[in-house]
Amino acid sequence: MLVDSDHTPRAAAVPSPRGRQSPGALRPAPQDLRRDLALAGALRAVEELRRSALALEADFAGTLAGTDPLRRESLRNLLHYLAVRRHDLRQLQYALARLGLSSLGRMESHVLASLDAVLDALHRLAGRPAPADLGRRTPVDFDTGRAILAEQAAAVLGPARRRGPTRIMVTLPSEAATDASLVADLIDEGMQIARVNGAHDDQAAWSRMIRHVHVASRRLAKPCLVSFDLAGPKLRIGPMAPGPAAARWHPRRDPLGRVVEPARVVLAGGKDPPPGAIPVEPGFARRARPGDAIDLVDTRGRTRTLAVRAARGGVLECTADATAYVQPGVELTLRRHGKRVARGTIGAIAPLPGTIVLAPGDEVDLVLGDAPGREALRDAGGLRIQPAAVSCALPEVFRCVRVGDRVMFDDARVVGSVVEAAGDRMRIRVSQCSGGRVRLRGEKGINFPDSDLALPALTEKDRADLAFAVRQADLVALSFVQRPEDVDALLAELRSLGAPPCGIVLKIETQRAFRDLPRLLIAAMRHPHVAVMVARGDLGVEVGFERLSEVQEEILWLCEAAHVPVIWATQVLESLAKGGLPSRAEVTDAAMAVRAECVMLNKGPYIRETLRFLHDVLGRMQSHHDKKTALLRKLSISEMPSPRRLPPSRRTPRPAPQPVALPDG
Numbered sequence: 001m002l003v004d005s006d007h008t009p010r011a012a013a014v015p016s017p018r019g020r021q022s023p024g025a026l027r028p029a030p031q032d033l034r035r036d037l038a039l040a041g042a043l044r045a046v047e048e049l050r051r052s053a054l055a056l057e058a059d060f061a062g063t064l065a066g067t068d069p070l071r072r073e074s075l076r077n078l079l080h081y082l083a084v085r086r087h088d089l090r091q092l093q094y095a096l097a098r099l100g101l102s103s104l105g106r107m108e109s110h111v112l113a114s115l116d117a118v119l120d121a122l123h124r125l126a127g128r129p130a131p132a133d134l135g136r137r138t139p140v141d142f143d144t145g146r147a148i149l150a151e152q153a154a155a156v157l158g159p160a161r162r163r164g165p166t167r168i169m170v171t172l173p174s175e176a177a178t179d180a181s182l183v184a185d186l187i188d189e190g191m192q193i194a195r196v197n198g199a200h201d202d203q204a205a206w207s208r209m210i211r212h213v214h215v216a217s218r219r220l221a222k223p224c225l226v227s228f229d230l231a232g233p234k235l236r237i238g239p240m241a242p243g244p245a246a247a248r249w250h251p252r253r254d255p256l257g258r259v260v261e262p263a264r265v266v267l268a269g270g271k272d273p274p275p276g277a278i279p280v281e282p283g284f285a286r287r288a289r290p291g292d293a294i295d296l297v298d299t300r301g302r303t304r305t306l307a308v309r310a311a312r313g314g315v316l317e318c319t320a321d322a323t324a325y326v327q328p329g330v331e332l333t334l335r336r337h338g339k340r341v342a343r344g345t346i347g348a349i350a351p352l353p354g355t356i357v358l359a360p361g362d363e364v365d366l367v368l369g370d371a372p373g374r375e376a377l378r379d380a381g382g383l384r385i386q387p388a389a390v391s392c393a394l395p396e397v398f399r400c401v402r403v404g405d406r407v408m409f410d411d412a413r414v415v416g417s418v419v420e421a422a423g424d425r426m427r428i429r430v431s432q433c434s435g436g437r438v439r440l441r442g443e444k445g446i447n448f449p450d451s452d453l454a455l456p457a458l459t460e461k462d463r464a465d466l467a468f469a470v471r472q473a474d475l476v477a478l479s480f481v482q483r484p485e486d487v488d489a490l491l492a493e494l495r496s497l498g499a500p501p502c503g504i505v506l507k508i509e510t511q512r513a514f515r516d517l518p519r520l521l522i523a524a525m526r527h528p529h530v531a532v533m534v535a536r537g538d539l540g541v542e543v544g545f546e547r548l549s550e551v552q553e554e555i556l557w558l559c560e561a562a563h564v565p566v567i568w569a570t571q572v573l574e575s576l577a578k579g580g581l582p583s584r585a586e587v588t589d590a591a592m593a594v595r596a597e598c599v600m601l602n603k604g605p606y607i608r609e610t611l612r613f614l615h616d617v618l619g620r621m622q623s624h625h626d627k628k629t630a631l632l633r634k635l636s637i638s639e640m641p642s643p644r645r646l647p648p649s650r651r652t653p654r655p656a657p658q659p660v661a662l663p664d665g
Contacts, residue, residue: 038095039126045092046122050115052087053080054137063522071525073139074148074563078525080111080139081561082518099125106628108560109145112138145563153565153597156475156503156529158192158225164622166594168614169193169227169567173603176212177205184216187224189611194224195600196473198465199231210472227505228469230462232479233455237409238391240354240442241372246299247278247349250323262319265306267294269314277315280332284344285314288334292341295333298324355439356388358414358430363387366407366446368398368424373442387427392446394455398424401451410444412541449511449542457486463493470499477505477533482512484523491527501528505567509535511542514551521562532559533600537570556595560627565597573614577604582613590614594621595628 056079057064067075084107093103101121107114116134123130140148154160157167170191176183183194194213196206210226217224249263268277269285288294294306294316306318328349334342356375358364365387373390390409392398398421401407405418413434420427457480458466469476478490490504504527506513506520513520517532524530534555540548552568559566573590576582582590590613593599599618601610 035099036126038099039122042092042095042099043119043122043126045095046115046119049084049087049089050112050119053083053112053115056080056083060522067525068528070528071530071563074152075522075525076139077109077111077145078518078521078558078562080115081108081558084111084115108557108627109149109563110138110140110142111561113141113145117142140563149560149563149565149597152529152563153531156505156531156565157567157598158223158474161190161192164594164618166596166618166622167192167598168611168618169195169569169598169600170607170611171195171197171600171602172209172213174201174205177201177208180212180215183209183212184220185608186611187213187216187220187222189608190615191611192224193227193475193598195227195229195477197229197231198462198469199229199234203465203468206468207472225474226472227475227477228465228473229477229507230457230465230469230479231459232457232462233394233459235394235397235447235453235455235480236392236443236445237366237373237440238370238393238442239372240356240390240440241374243352243354244327245349245351246325246327248323248325249320251321259321262307262321263323265318265320267306267316267318269316274315278326278349279347280316281344281347282314284332284334284342285311285316287342288316289336291336293335294318295335296324296326296330298330299327300325353441355441356390357437357439358388359433359437360430362430363419364416364428364430365389366397366426366428367391368395369393373440390440390442395424396453396455397446397448397451398426400453401426401448405448405450408447408449408541409440410438411537412447412545413438414440445538447538447541449544452512453482455480455482456489457481458489458493466490466493467497470494470497470502473502475503475505475531477507479507480509481506481520482510483516484519487520487523503529503531505531505533507533507535508555509538509542511539514539514543514555517555517558521558521564524564525562531565531567531598533567533569534596535569539570556627567598567600568593568596569600570602572599572601573610574602574604576613577602577607577610580606580609587617590617591621594618594624 057076060075060079064072064075084104089104093105096118097103099122102114102118104114104118116138120130120134150160150165153165153167160167168190170186170193172183172186172194176194186194194209196209198206201209206228213224213226249265251259251263252261254260266274266277267280267285268274269280269282273279288308288311290308290310292308294308296304296306298304302322302324304320304322304324306320308316308318310317326346326349328346330346332344332346333340334344354372354374356364356373362376367389369391370393371389371391374388376384376388377386378384401418401421403418403421406415407418407428408415414430415432416428416430418426419429457478466476476490476494478486481487487506494502494504504524506524508514508517508520521530521532532555534552536548536552539551543551556566571586572593573582573586575586590599594617599614601607601614604610
């Protein structure tokens with residue numbers, strides 16, 4: 001039966017083949033009668049689906065007229081898909097499969113063509129002439145649907161390479177502004193789109209990154225587009241009050257506590273110390289020689305010794321076999337062959353990043369502004385007087401969030417709910433913490449999955465950055481898009497800038513954006529070249545990680561119906577890019593990404609190796625999957641050896657199976 005989205009039965013479409021017998025019946029209905037009933041029910045059901053698809057198209061006649069001509073047929077197909085997916089098709093699918101027909105499970109890119117083909121087959125099975133209008137109103141057929149999507153992917157994301165149709169996008173690190181060889185290596189390893197993140201660096205750095213991309217692309221004769229991500233509203237907590245000015249070092253030990261690798265400590269007495277170096281007096285550093293020892297008493301009152309391994313230009317490279325904590329003013333004694341050579345002190349050390357520690361049951365205040373966050377205030381006996389506090393600079397948050405709404409910090413490592421809300425302050429009670437206790441740092445993201453935040457996607461900073469992006473980038477990605485009005489604002493800004501044609505990317509990263517994806521697509525299809533990015537990090541936090549697999553599937557289906565290419569983003573092979581070794585789950589995730597037109601990798605020290613690995617995975621999987629279709633290429637493991645060739649221990653007493661006669665071809 002067809003069932004509406006609220007699970008209300010609509011009409012009996014396909015009687016069960018095990019239909020109830022009439023009272024007093026002595027034997028079941030004949031097989032051919034059951035088959036005729038199934039045919040009739042399937043015909044009625046598919047005809048109703050076709051009528052609803054054409055009716056929704058008629059309802060959107062005005063919208064179709066305002067759509068870019070290149071996208072009009074795609075919008076018709078999307079409307080047909082939305083109309084069909086308003087129903088629960090599962091019983092119909094089983095009935096069609098029993099009749100040996102398409103179960104409509106792969107109709108996304110050619111909805112009306114699929115319905116017409118099934119209707120034609122059903123009429124033939126029933127011995128009836130097919131309606132004369134079948135096939136006449138089809139906007140795209142089985143071949144052109146795939147072709148339109150491929151053309152759109154090439155127009156927005158660049159041409160596909162011979163390795164496979166799925167492109168690879170890489171987020172450029174800040175070093176790409178000064179290291180041209182890094183950019184060239186990424187392009188040579190297979191980066192086809194370079195992503196510049198407008199939330200970091202500045203226009204001068206972005207210009208250098210883009211110039212490096214263009215130069216390397218021409219030199220290597222490998223096309224590489226540039227995508228610019230607008231930062232969007234800064235939905236983050238503010239900075240934290242700085243921690244103490246201190247430094248720490250510790251050696252690496254084995255499970256028995258024995259030192260297997262000493263700590264490396266750098267002391268510097270010059271004006272430009274290397275990153276991470278601990279400052280000391282210049283005269284003290286100049287007196288040191290390799291082989292010397294430096295004695296000190298750390299902040300815990302423990303005596304520690306550093307062994308000087310190298311001394312160059314006022315920089316001392318030392319090792320230590322014991323953990324130590326030091327602050328400015330700690331006294332140092334330089335010894336050579338046991339005799340004191342010089343005395344010195346540790347200079348100014350940068351404060352440690354501030355944090356607040358949260359656990360379930362704790363409360364934290366979120367306040368409007370940019371005041372540094374702080375720990376809970378306690379009295380002399382340790383009793384909490386005031387809860388910890390963090391800030392948020394967006395006033396819209398405080399106007400839209402209500403008591404009872406959930407709040408999540410740092411990618412849902414901290415989850416709580418609002419227990420008080422008034423004016424420019426709300427109190428949040430923590431209910432969950434990753435690992436039972438979280439050290440929350442500044443500038444971490446906030447999510448409000450239950451709140452309808454009236455935040456415009458385009459900020460004033462974005463408008464200024466957009467003027468830069470349309471001159472230098474091939475794609476512009478709109479962050480925090482939630483409503484069709486956000487898309488309208490971007491398109492209006494592009495028109496006002498007189499921008500040359502460039503692709504736009506809608507980043508789906510909130511529950512609201514997912515819920516309104518059909519309307520977002522309809523609004524965006526007034527532009528000739530559109531793509532969608534599944535920003536799975538924030539999206540997983542918003543919809544719940546248990547729903548993420550389902551949600552990303554639905555996004556893929558809707559975008560295929562609209563012939564809109566998809567970018568599969570966030571944490572793809574993250575462990576490999578950052579640590580050099582992928583997890584098993586990440587490999588499976590990367591393999592599933594072959595169904596998208598592009599995969600995005602984030603930066604990391606092992607990004608070159610990650611590019612090679614991902615290309616290998618995608619190249620293998622493209623012969624097994626085409627969107628939702630499993631491709632049945634020949635399997636090498638299907639070549640079973642003859643039982644006579646097996647070693648005696650592996651033979652079975654059963655007779656060998658008889659060969660199956662296959663038809664020619």
